[in-house]
Structures are given as C-alpha cells and as structure tokens.
Amino acid sequence: MPTVFITGTAGFIGFHLARELLAAGFRVVGFDGMTDYYDVALKRRRHAILLQNPEFSAIEGRLEDxxxxxxxxxxAAPDVIVHLAAQAGVRYSLENPRSYVESNLVGTFNVMEAAREIAVGHLLMAxxxxxxxxxxDMPFEESQRTDMPLTLYAATKKANEHMAHSYAHLWKIPTTMFRFFTVYGPYGRPDLALFKFVRAALAGEAIDVYNHGDMARDFTYVGDLVRGIRLLIDCPPQEAEDPETIPDWDSLSRVAxxxxxxxxxxxxxxxLDFIEETEKALGMPIRRNMLPMQKGDVPATWANSDLLFNLTGFRPDTPIAQGIGEFVAWYREYYDL
Incomplete structure (x- = not known):
C-alpha cells in the first residue's frame, strides 16, 4: 500500500485530498499546524473525520519546525509527498506579510529538504x-510569464516554484507544482467568497462585492481539484534526455x-452570476454592498487545463450550480440550520 505524506490535512484541500486517497487505498500520514488563521474547531472536525479511517494518522506541528x-x-517513509500547507489568503497578506515568509518560504524549504534526504519518489506542491x-493574456497557460506578482502571497508561491525547480535540478527529485484556481466546496475555508456569502445571507447581512461586481473567476470545485491531484501523483516528471523532444503542450523543464x-x-x-447561483441554492435574495477593487486583486482568472487533460485524461467540469448546491447543503447541516 503506497504511503502519501500530506501537509495541511486539517485544511480545506488537504482534508478532501486525504479522503480521496484513503478511498483509493493509500495509506496517508497528515501533518498540520492547527493555526488560528480561521476556526480551529473546523480544522479539528476535519481531522476527526479522517481519523475514523485506520490508514490515516496525523502529526500536529508547524512547518517552521x-x-x-x-x-x-x-x-513515515512516504512514497509521495504532497505539500499543501501554507499561509493562504490574498487579502490577509496585506495585513500579516511576515506569516507568509515564515510559512510559505521557510516551511516549504523544510519540506523540500526532507524530500531530498529521503529521495522521495514524487514531490507535489501547491x-x-x-x-x-x-x-x-487568457486563458492562463503554464508557459506564460509569471514575473508580475501583485501580492506577497503570490510572490511567495512563485518563489516556491523557483525553489522546487532548483531542487529538482540539483537532486533529481521528480516534482510537480499545481496552480489552483478559486477552489470552493463543502468544508471550505471561512475566508473564501462562497462561505462568506452564505454566512452573511443567512444572517440577514449584506455581502461585500468588490470592483462593483465587474470580476470573473475560474471557480473550481474541490472534488475536481483533488481528483486532478490524485491523477497527477501517477505522473512523476522525468528529465528529458533530449529537450527538443518535449511536446509544445508540456511544461516539463528542459533541465530538471x-x-x-x-x-x-x-x-x-x-x-454576479456566481452570486445569483448562490441565491438560487439558498432560496433567498442576497443584499450587496458594492465596493471598489481591493489592492492586489485581479479582474479575472481563467485556466487552460489542456496539460492536465493530456497527462491524465481528466478535465474539471463540475457546474457551479451543482458545486454551490453541495456547499449550501453541507453548510446547513454542519451549522444545524
């Protein structure tokens, strides 16, 4: 039974990935700091669910250690490491930038050093x-330039990509970086848009809508996201013997x-369409507080997912009506509404 070591298993995505892998027959070792960036009770609830499976074990600790x-x-002696734990949140990086340096840079370095020491078979990082x-220039493709970060959060994540590439080159660690696009779904983070929309609406409060609603996102259902990660685990990159043979559609490095x-x-x-679908799922209107664009925000995101499809045969496709409905049903049950 392959062993996967996942950082951030009490987090939104880590929890869903651990459940996906356990269902597929993997042994999973989780690592989480249980930080108080948001409700720790929600994090402990996620771990409690995972711990019902005998093939899951958990370690509580900080990446900085x-x-x-x-x-x-x-x-754990894992066959695969999936590094998801991080200080997340674009807007919070304006308030507490130091936490991003400590977790996303120092913490990621510690994971990469451990991956190097055990010569892990595949390192995947968020x-x-x-x-x-x-x-x-949209849709965003992996080959496009990414040297214009607008927030420290984005800068630390781009630094992680550079750090990982250097380790892959120096130590021949097969490494896959995956770029997420506005993930949502059950057991989501309270600081994410859908969670805030539903919470405010059910409390009879108005929601904050930035850039007066003139924004668009590539909303990705969490079930699709972790399915993609699960399939990428089976696709460890191999250094090309002849870089000229790398297909145009592949982001494989020429030197690592x-x-x-x-x-x-x-x-x-x-x-605004996403908000309207949320209103339909809730069966009630949502009052809106229209605001200007926030610092570091972007008007739109859009993923080209061809590479994922070419590697795995899978392409995320959950409609937002279905995904939002799943979240609202979970929210009502979790908070006993």
Whole structure:
C-alpha cells in the first residue's frame, strides 16, 4: 500500500485530498499546524473525520519546525509527498506579510529538504493562479510569464516554484507544482467568497462585492481539484534526455524532472452570476454592498487545463450550480440550520 505524506490535512484541500486517497487505498500520514488563521474547531472536525479511517494518522506541528518536519517524514517513509500547507489568503497578506515568509518560504524549504534526504519518489506542491499576477493574456497557460506578482502571497508561491525547480535540478527529485484556481466546496475555508456569502445571507447581512461586481473567476470545485491531484501523483516528471523532444503542450523543464500544471475548471464565471447561483441554492435574495477593487486583486482568472487533460485524461467540469448546491447543503447541516 503506497504511503502519501500530506501537509495541511486539517485544511480545506488537504482534508478532501486525504479522503480521496484513503478511498483509493493509500495509506496517508497528515501533518498540520492547527493555526488560528480561521476556526480551529473546523480544522479539528476535519481531522476527526479522517481519523475514523485506520490508514490515516496525523502529526500536529508547524512547518517552521525543521527538526519535526524532517523527523516526521523520515518516520513515515512516504512514497509521495504532497505539500499543501501554507499561509493562504490574498487579502490577509496585506495585513500579516511576515506569516507568509515564515510559512510559505521557510516551511516549504523544510519540506523540500526532507524530500531530498529521503529521495522521495514524487514531490507535489501547491502553487496558485495568483502567480499569473498582472498577466492579462487568457486563458492562463503554464508557459506564460509569471514575473508580475501583485501580492506577497503570490510572490511567495512563485518563489516556491523557483525553489522546487532548483531542487529538482540539483537532486533529481521528480516534482510537480499545481496552480489552483478559486477552489470552493463543502468544508471550505471561512475566508473564501462562497462561505462568506452564505454566512452573511443567512444572517440577514449584506455581502461585500468588490470592483462593483465587474470580476470573473475560474471557480473550481474541490472534488475536481483533488481528483486532478490524485491523477497527477501517477505522473512523476522525468528529465528529458533530449529537450527538443518535449511536446509544445508540456511544461516539463528542459533541465530538471519538474513540471507546472494548472488545475482549473477551464471557464470564467462572472462574480454576479456566481452570486445569483448562490441565491438560487439558498432560496433567498442576497443584499450587496458594492465596493471598489481591493489592492492586489485581479479582474479575472481563467485556466487552460489542456496539460492536465493530456497527462491524465481528466478535465474539471463540475457546474457551479451543482458545486454551490453541495456547499449550501453541507453548510446547513454542519451549522444545524
């Protein structure tokens, strides 16, 4: 039974990925710091669900603790490492930038050092669509320039990509970076848009709508996202013997076993349409507080998911009506509404 070591298993995406892998027959070792960036009770609830499976075990600790990270990964002896834990949130990076340096740079370095020491078979790490920054050529493709980050969060994630590429080159660690696009779904983070919309609406409050609603996002259902990661686990990059043979559609590095892959729904949805679908799922109107664009935000995101499809045969396709409905049903049950 293959063993996968996942950082951030008490988090939104890590929880869903762990469930996906456990259902597929993997042994999963989770690592999470249980930080108070948002409701710790929700994080503990996720871990409690995972711990019902005997093939799941959990370690509580911080990524910044290099000794603990190394010891934990050594003892787990995983075939695969999936590094998801990070200080997330574009807007929070304006308030507490130091936490992004400590978690996303130092913490990621500690995971890569451990991966190097055990010579892991495949290292997969989370990046973000935010690395496309000021790029306006859409849909976003992995080969596009990503040297215009608009927030420190995006800058740390782009730095992670560079760090991982150097380790893949130096130590021949097969490494896949995946870029997420506006993930939503059950057990989501309270700081994400859908969670805030539903919470405010059910409390009779208005929601904040930035740039007066003139925004669009490639909303990606969490079930599709973790399915994509699951399939990419089986596609470790191999360094090309002849770089000239790398297909045009592949982001494989010319000098390292390293690849970047978008995981997105492959279409843009207007923010106002997303809100309207939320109203339908709730069966009630939502009052809107129209606001200007926030610092570091972008008007639109849109993923080209061809590379993911070419590698795995899978393309995310969950309609927002279905995904929002799943979230609203979960929210009502979880909060006993």
């Amino acid at each position: 290099a000794d603990l990270v190394l010891r934990s990964i050594r003892e 990046s973000t669509s935010s690395v496309y920054g000021g790029n306006t 076993p390293f690849r970047v892959v978008n995981i997105g729904n492959g279409q843009t949805v207007r923010l």
